[in-house]
Amino acid sequence: MSEAQTFIPGNLVRLADRRPHPEAGGSGAGAFATILFPPGLEALRDERGEEPDCFVDLNLDQIVGAAVARRDEDVLRPIFHSPCRSEEVVRYRQAVFADLERPEIFGIFPQFGEAMRGVHANLRYAGEISTGSHRNTVILRAAGLYCEAIAAFLRNLAALELESEGLKGLHAYLADYARSPSFLELARETAAQREALSRVSFGMLFSGDRVKVRKYASEPDYTTIILDRFARFRESGIAPPGPAKPKDDFSLNHIEEAILEFVSRLFPEAFGSLEDYVSRQGNFIDEVVARFGREIGFYIAYLDFIRPLRRAGLPFCRPIVSASSKATAVAESFDLALATRILAENGTVVGNDFQLSGPERLLVVSGPNQGGKTTFARMFGQLHFLAGLGCPVPGKAARLFLPDRIFTHFEREEDIANLRGKLEDELVRLHRSCRAMTADSVVVLNEIFNSTSLDDQIFLSTQVLERILAIDAIGVCVTFLDPLSTISEKTVSMVSTVDPEEPARRTFRIVRKPADGLAYALSLAEKHGVTYAKLRSRVRP
Structure with a gap:
């Protein structure tokens, strides 16, 4: 004889179709609705599924890809694709990050996330079940997990000293929701249904390939009898294994499902009550709770991604941001994607500083090849994008402008499909960017017009930079052309440096100083193999 298992249920319902409980937190302008936007600014949500055009050039695709790996990418990627001005x-998001950076606060969220994943896993499975009794028991199990998750999460939040408006608002909302008639009724009915099913006992008789299901008639439990008979053969002095982590394996095979269906016929009252419960409570997940469960993954994913870099001693900060002031200052920052690879190879990450003040708008970075110029440009773009997301950014301190859009221009291979040469294609792309950019844009240019002569390169580059400066956008331009650093009071010259005692060794430090006139000469010498190091290697006896 065997007892019926008690299941906890689920019903696959589109979260978008759910409505919040009106008693929980209300619907006024000050009510908590999302952990991504402060109350009253939810209308600023404008998430995009596709990657921004700047993503690949700035290696942001690598950063986001690593952050969301093995998570709910369909939910998280649109958030990471959508900075806000x-x-x-x-600042609302920065405050949430600040709270979550405290271990005692961060620790409660993975637990809640795991519980909610169990709820949704049950619900997804329930949507695939054809038999009513099985589907309803899985819905009941999901509801039980949900009620337990809300209660445990609320207890954990209540024990913490929260500072951010976002998490305080969440705590207040959940406290109201847990006291609401709808949730109290859900918890009461769920507990009653589970208790009723736990009292359902039945027996099975096996005869060949036939199974007979009947009500339990006080027959002895053969499992207990067998265990008692073989007790003498048990080994002593061995520590029992620890409890196994529960698996999300709640499926039944067709035989088990048929047995459960027979059991539901033997106990029509209990399963009829369950059917009525599901018809009323099947849509039990609160919309705000569901949205929070999705959105908190944005914070958790990013903090998990940068944690190894912080452990390695690399600095991160919450930048001072402005949507109006273009005064910019960053200390000891670095390319986040490159730093991740360097640390994986036990290398050393070099930080750099930069500043734009007063009329200054454009950093013009020159210097020898392989000196870190392109990495510096990517860092500049990454900082402004991550700041718009509200994320901590690489560096000891930062003051950053919030752009409306980031335009990048990096070298592309020729595309034979558009029937344009490399120079024409470059001109077309830059023309489109210049027409689309505004005074609130950020521009990242990396070695433009390298496919033409020196005179044409200087002329075309000057035209492009003057157009950007006339618009009053801010940005960075990597170039070998020293004259570009002095075309306006809005330009700032920065140079990648080398070891004075060993000019062939790059320091990867980019410093603010006038261009020394050697960058283009060095690039030509390297291209034709006539640098000091290469000449010495050829004439060495």
């Missing part, structure tokens, strides 16, 4: 939104 609102200072209030950015």
Whole structure:
């Protein structure tokens, strides 16, 4: 004889179709609705599924790809693709990050996330079940997990000293929701249904390939009898294994499912009550709770991604941001994607500083090849994008502008499909960018017009930079052309440096100083193999 298992249920319902409980937190302007936007600014949400055009050039695709790996990418990627120009939104998110950076606060969220994943896993499975009794028991199990997750999460939040408006708002919302008639009724009914099913006992008689299911008639439990008979053969002095982590394996094969269906016929009252419960409570997940469960993954994913870099001693900060002031200052920052690879290879990450003040708008970076110029340009773009997301950025301190869009221009291979040469294609792409950019844009240019002569390169590059400066956008331009650093009071010259005692060794430090006139000469010498190091290697006896 065997007892029926008690299951906890689920019903696959589109979260978008759910409505919040009106008693939980209300619907006024001050009510918590999302952990990504402060109350009253939810309308600024404008998430995009596709990657921004700048993603690949700035290696942001690598950063986001690593952050969301093995998570719910369909939910998280649109959040990472959508920076916001609102200072209030950015500071709201920065405060949430600040709370979550405290281990005692961060630790409660993975537990809640794991519980909610169990709820949704049950619900997805329930949507695939054809038999009513099985589907309803899985819905009941999901509801039980949900009620337990809310209660445990609320207890954990209540024990913490929260500072951010976002997490305080969440705590207040959950406290109201847990006291709401709808949730109290859900918890009461769920507990009652589980208790009723736990009292359902039945027996099975096996005869060949036939199974007979009947009500339990006080027959002896053969499992207990067998264990008692073989007790003498048990080994003593061996520590029992620890409890196994529960698996999300709640499926039944067709035989088990048929047995459960027979059991439901033997106990029509209990299973009829369950059917009525599911018809009323099947849509039990609160919309705000569901949205929070999805959105908190954005914070957790990013903090998990940068944690190894922090452990290695690399600095991160919450930048001062502005949507109006273009004064920019960054200390000891670095390319986040490159730093991740370097640390994986036990290398050393070099940080750099930069500043734009007063009328200054454009950093013009020159210097020898392989000196870190392109990495510096990517860092510049990454900082502004991550700041718009509200994320901590690489560096000891930062003051950053919130752009409306980031335009990048990096070298592309020729595309034979568009029937344009490399120079024409470059001109077309830059023309489109210049027409689309505004005074609130950020521009990252990396070695433009390298496919033409020196005179044409200087002329075309000057035209492009003057157009950018006339618009009053801010940005960075990597070039070998020293004259570009002095075309306006809005340009700032920065140079990648080498070891004075060993000019062939790059320091990867980019410093603010006038261009020394050697960058283009060095690039030509390297191209034709006539640098000091290469000449010495050829004439060495």
